[in-house]
Amino acid sequence: MLDVESFVSSHTFRIADLGCSVGPNTFLAVQNIIEAVQFKHQCQGLHYQLPEFQVLFNDHTLNDFNTLFSSLPPDRIYYAAGVPGSFYSRLFPNASLHFVHSSYAIHWLSKVPKSVVDKSSPAWNKGRIHYSNSEVEVVKAYEAQYAEDMECFLNARAQEVVCGGLIALIIAGRPNGTLHSQTTHNMIYDLLGSCLMDMARKGIIGEEKVDSFNLPMYFMSPKELETAVDRNGYFSIERMEDLPPITELCIGNHPIGQIVKVNLRAVLGGVIKAHFGDVILDELFDSFGIKFEEGFQMIMSGGKLNFFALLRRKAMD
């Protein structure tokens, strides 16, 4: 898929992992990419022109880069750098990247759409923390934010990735044709919102606190990604594949409610704590765990799709 021969003259093969967090998953991904690139060189008889590798690990400025740097594999064969900032903006110089990787990160929007926290807007998302089961205006606000963000993402990468360079995305999404409200991811966040509203009704937190809290996440379908890529125009889609659902892979011996609760707390504990304070965390996730077990069959019957997409920077402009 990668035309390594055309990159040989640049000596350095640069890889970026967008939304890398603190490891170790990012190190495994990067190692796989490097081995594949080396293998490709060998297959094409370019043994003597193996490039040096530089890996640019990106995440938000508040990511714990100290932990990331301390856990870098000591036997790595690449030069490592950390790059702080949002991947919806420019992060790297022009035409400096050969391969971009991003795993389970791009469902995070750049921000909560403004209108959903604006009381005077028809898209005001009262009593909910996400767009599934919300008024159509809320759904539209999230869809518009997604479209805007994806355009920013693709435009930024179009500048940064060399012609012929690849972007590999692993995406938490939803199946084509499935309504937002019938998608497992969204049903889970809807359930969490209802737990927060329960706490508001009990007077543990203020209702306005819930009204003003929204999750900046959007679960796109493969079709939506195709539309965004086509509209943008700088990339071709080389491959698109459904991935096996994570829940089937990692249940093991633990009750599913427990696993989902722990994972969700790991993912959202920070933003919830920042908005509501940390005293509510135990009660919130305990009640979520119970409700999740109760609604398990229904939630699991929802549409689920994690998918892989491989984009190639077109040779133009």
Added chain:
Amino acid sequence: MLDVESFVSSHTFRIADLGCSVGPNTFLAVQNIIEAVQFKHQCQGLHYQLPEFQVLFNDHTLNDFNTLFSSLPPDRIYYAAGVPGSFYSRLFPNASLHFVHSSYAIHWLSKVPKSVVDKSSPAWNKGRIHYSNSEVEVVKAYEAQYAEDMECFLNARAQEVVCGGLIALIIAGRPNGTLHSQTTHNMIYDLLGSCLMDMARKGIIGEEKVDSFNLPMYFMSPKELETAVDRNGYFSIERMEDLPPITELCIGNHPIGQIVKVNLRAVLGGVIKAHFGDVILDELFDSFGIKFEEGFQMIMSGGKLNFFALLRRKAMD
């Protein structure tokens, strides 16, 4: 000094700051470099070919990169990256840097010379924490470590810096011809060592603890730097200048003993705490402050030299 015209085709001008710490000094230095490069482009009529800038901030893996990243200037006009690791080894891909800057960092050796903590060696540095006033074997061990480190530094940079690229070093050193023992920097560390030995005599810390503690610092003279650069062969020295002594610049209204004590604790607190524990810090630096005031005239009569050196990567190999 910089032949920017020869770099224009590479689009990205890459700057590395080695030993950047957590800011804000590094941001000022980088800003000055970028403005100078832009000015040079303008003077040479290359207005329309202004490059993009990428700045690679380097320090030890245990440096607080989270603080560095959080305090990056929001209005910066460069792409920022953090690069963890020792600048005595390779940190960047081949021929990827155009300008390297390092301020008050290169007097840190890569490590304490092994022989000075080896009881069976003639260079065993009993009862001292540094090489000034030590046996000649100790001085030689430090000199050898310096020579080895500087060769590693120059060899790594020779690979990383493009031909014609520059290295600007601001160095805490000693004047040509001045003995180590008659250099202010060294006299200060010698004094700190004597405070530690006082505490050992009082039984507050073990004497072996002092014997096994040595500071990995070496204060080179301009002549020694010249020798190292000539022996290495990859760089020419374009400029070498003495800098005004820092003590004259920043005394202000505070007693000099207080200033030196606070600065020294900021610089060495970490390594002393790691070796001796943190209970001794207050007493150690208090007694240092008193001894320093007493010996002020004598210490200040020692040789002092901070100097600037500008190296250029030769066009060869």
